[in-house]
Amino acid sequence: MFRRKLTALDYHNPNGFDCKDETDFRNCVVWLEDQKIRHYKIEERGNLRNIPSSEWPAAFHQYLQDVGAPFSAQERPEALDWLLGLAVRYEYGDNVDKYRNCQQLTASKEGDKRGDHLINxxxxxxxxxxxxxxxxxxxxxxxxxxxxxxxxxxxxxxxxxxxxxxxxxxxxxxxGIPVPLDKHILGFDTGDASLNEAAQILRLLHIEELRQLQTRINEAIVAVQAVVADPKTDHRLGKVGR
Structure with missing residues (x-):
């Protein structure tokens, strides 16, 4: 429950921490205040630092009130988890550039992994x-x-x-772009001005169809080249190697 946050905060023994162990619990609270939260001035931390004292529970209760925790001293796991979250927020605020760079590096690595998602x-x-x-x-x-x-x-x-x-x-x-028909020579004469104009229009439409066909041919050539260039492709066999 606490290991990830303790690890993020560089706690000395995140894997061995036991919230139910009284000494572990008190030491962790004092460490959070001394190293991360720092709500009290150093001279105000005496009661909290006096871990063996029978008065420590009262000092812990007062500490939770002072930092604005929404949990009581009797709700120890919840209170500790809240303190850990507070410490993480303070830690991020103190090292915002460091964590931002780490997030960007992580995002970049994840992006590289996503780029190869088909492999898996x-x-x-x-x-x-x-x-x-x-x-x-x-x-x-x-x-x-x-x-x-x-x-x-x-x-x-x-x-x-x-x-x-x-x-x-x-x-x-x-x-559409206006096309002046008189700028395009038909190459023959039907003897009828209307037929000549219709023939010019048909010829222009045919040229446009040829251009579209050439575009599709070029796209097909590029697609074939991409497949042949794939190192997994054995184009001599017409199959993709595994």
Whole structure:
């Protein structure tokens, strides 16, 4: 119950501390006041420091009142836990830069671990395979013998096409750019001005379709290169190595 807070406070024996042991309990309270809380002035700590005294319980009762604890001296575990929490808050306030740097380092390490979260999945689990297959069917992702690779494809699709940013971008109305037909030479003459204009429009639409097709081809090439570049992929066999 107290070990984590005692460890955080650098208490000398967090694992061996016994709240039910009278000497351990009193020593811990005095240590918290002397080292972390420091509510009393040094000369005011005499009664609390007199651990063997029969008057110590009364001094402890007064101490709880002075620090504003919501628990009585009879509620020892709760009172001690509250004092530990108070000490932790004071410790953080005295070393805010130190703990902030530690939190940032921990967050960075956790971020690195999250980046590799797929590595720890059991790709042979029936539940895993069923879940990935269901996702692939919903998103119309091509089936593959390697379910982990399929899951990566699902993740890429969701990130690039179904993220809030991608959806917002797709929903934006695209304003057309006026195209002067007289600037585009048809290359032949039908003998009818209206037919010539219609042929120019069809040709421009065809060019736009070719551009979109080329974009999809480029995306496919990039996707294939990414798979081939994966060190787990044996492209000679057309399979992903395990």
């Amino acid at each position: 999945l059991d790709s042979d689990s029936p539940d895993f395979k069923a879940g990935v297959s269901a996702l692939a069917n919903i998103l119309k992702v091509q089936r593959h013998d390697d379910y982990l690779l399929m899951l990566k494809a699902v993740r890429i699709l969701i990130q690039e096409r179904l993220s809030p940013e991608a959806i917002a971008k797709a929903n934006q109305a695209k304003e």
